[in-house]
Amino acid sequence: MPTWQNWSGRLTSKPEQLSFIYSEEQAAALALASTKAGQSLRAVGAGHSHKELVVDGDVIADLQALSGVISMDAQRLTAWVAGGTKIFALGAALHRHGLALPNQGDIDQQSISGATATGTHGTGTSLQNLSSRVIGARIALASGEIVECSPSHNSELWQASRLHLGAFGLVVALQLQCVASYRLQEQIQKLPLNAALDDLDDLVTNNRHCEFFWYPQSDIANLKTINPTDAAAQYPLAGEGERCGWNFEVLPNHRPHLHTEMEYSVRASQGPECMRAIQSLLNDTFTDVRWPVEYRTLAADDVWLSTAYQRDTVTISVHQDVNLPDGDYYRACEEIFLDFDGRPHWGKANYLTGEQLAKQHARWDDWWRVRDGVDPKGTFLNPYMRSIRP
Numbered sequence: 001m002p003t004w005q006n007w008s009g010r011l012t013s014k015p016e017q018l019s020f021i022y023s024e025e026q027a028a029a030l031a032l033a034s035t036k037a038g039q040s041l042r043a044v045g046a047g048h049s050h051k052e053l054v055v056d057g058d059v060i061a062d063l064q065a066l067s068g069v070i071s072m073d074a075q076r077l078t079a080w081v082a083g084g085t086k087i088f089a090l091g092a093a094l095h096r097h098g099l100a101l102p103n104q105g106d107i108d109q110q111s112i113s114g115a116t117a118t119g120t121h122g123t124g125t126s127l128q129n130l131s132s133r134v135i136g137a138r139i140a141l142a143s144g145e146i147v148e149c150s151p152s153h154n155s156e157l158w159q160a161s162r163l164h165l166g167a168f169g170l171v172v173a174l175q176l177q178c179v180a181s182y183r184l185q186e187q188i189q190k191l192p193l194n195a196a197l198d199d200l201d202d203l204v205t206n207n208r209h210c211e212f213f214w215y216p217q218s219d220i221a222n223l224k225t226i227n228p229t230d231a232a233a234q235y236p237l238a239g240e241g242e243r244c245g246w247n248f249e250v251l252p253n254h255r256p257h258l259h260t261e262m263e264y265s266v267r268a269s270q271g272p273e274c275m276r277a278i279q280s281l282l283n284d285t286f287t288d289v290r291w292p293v294e295y296r297t298l299a300a301d302d303v304w305l306s307t308a309y310q311r312d313t314v315t316i317s318v319h320q321d322v323n324l325p326d327g328d329y330y331r332a333c334e335e336i337f338l339d340f341d342g343r344p345h346w347g348k349a350n351y352l353t354g355e356q357l358a359k360q361h362a363r364w365d366d367w368w369r370v371r372d373g374v375d376p377k378g379t380f381l382n383p384y385m386r387s388i389r390p
């Protein structure tokens with residue numbers, strides 16, 4: 001039996017089969033064979049999720065060989081990309097044709113389908129998550145059919161599967177709405193956390209990207225701002241906090257230290273208050289936690305299961321070393337996040353039931369109805385997904 005583990009090593013699985021996918025036809029055949037055998041099938045991207053999204057099924061499909069830009073429309077600024085493409089492989093390839101992702105997360109190691117599966121995002125009050133960039137998809141369904149969906153064709157499937165949680169089928173290609181290439185200048189400053197929180201409205205409004213990390217037991221926030229620039233890219237690239245270059249050179253960071261993470265999205269207007277509550281929890285109760293708290297912003301969108309669905313958002317992430325217990329800390333944080341009507345990041349730790357998730361997501365039943373329509377036997381559900389099913 002093969003063994004699979006996620007990035008942090010916290011989640012492991014022994015599927016009956018680990019299948020490497022090299023073509024769309026192979027993806028479709030595997031989906032059909034799994035359905036006929038009554039096996040559960042889950043795809044893996046880069047395995048960077050902290051939640052039990054990939055584990056404990058019968059078959060894991062690794063799509064990273066389905067990689068690269070398939071086609072581009074430089075006028076409409078759109079691109080079809082293969083489902084397993086890593087985000088780091090997209091930047092230069094899109095840029096050669098004048099295209100760019102409008103935003104991306106802290107790292108660029110995720111696959112594009114894995115990132116859109118969970119609503120992966122960066123920071124910026126005017127910038128939405130990656131799922132919102134999906135304007136078309138090709139999915140190998142449980143029936144063995146490869147279906148294409150977009151706002152004008154199979155539109156409900158497109159709506160639901162922009163944030164898909166791996167539950168609709170094997171995503172073999174995505175069409176992304178990009179923007180024109182742009183260069184960015186990055187800056188980091190250290191300032192007292194209270195000063196950062198007091199000035200936050202201005203900071204997040206006046207910078208394209210703004211975020212901070214606060215290190216518990218210190219008063220200091222590391223505040224990063226990133227803005228468009230006409231200046232030429234400076235090579236070799238400077239270190240984090242001083243880079244000037246193309247978007248895909250400046251936005252991603254190196255985050256090698258293995259950790260677990262919980263992240264919740266709260267209303268933008270309540271971000272500072274929620275942050276202060278987490279700060280008090282760390283100062284008063286969890287005084288041994290050394291890992292930072294990250295504060296970012298995210299624009300509202302219309303993606304059915306997005307944590308920013310119809311509301312401008314602040315995301316607050318808490319971390320812990322992978323070798324240290326995190327349960328008591330995360331549960332205490334979750335209580336605070338829920339007091340603020342927070343919605344959990346789909347790829348990170350949370351302890352919510354399906355009933356709780358249903359209350360947070362207005363399109364929950366629609367999402368499941370569309371999903372069940374293309375996978376009535378539940379081929380693409382693993383134990384976690386079954387546990388939250390209505």
Ligand SMILES: Cc1cc2nc3c(=O)[nH]c(=O)nc-3n(C[C@H](O)[C@H](O)[C@H](O)COP(=O)(O)OP(=O)(O)OC[C@H]3O[C@@H](n4cnc5c(N)ncnc54)[C@H](O)[C@@H]3O)c2cc1C
Pocket residue numbers: 007042043044045046047048049050053054063083084104105106107109110111112113114115116117118119120121122165166167169170171172255345346347348
């Ligand atoms: C160091 C680190 C930094 C991170 N930074 C950020 C950040 O800045 N912002 C943020 O929002 N999140 C961040 N995350 C979380 C991460 O972006 C998400 O968990 C993301 O979903 C991981 O992508 P992946 O390719 O590793 O997908 P996986 O974790 O492998 O899979 C995620 C889901 O996608 C499904 N899936 C993957 N590929 C396919 C496919 N081809 N077809 C169908 N289903 C598929 C899987 O079944 C699963 O349900 C970070 C995680 C780590 C470990």
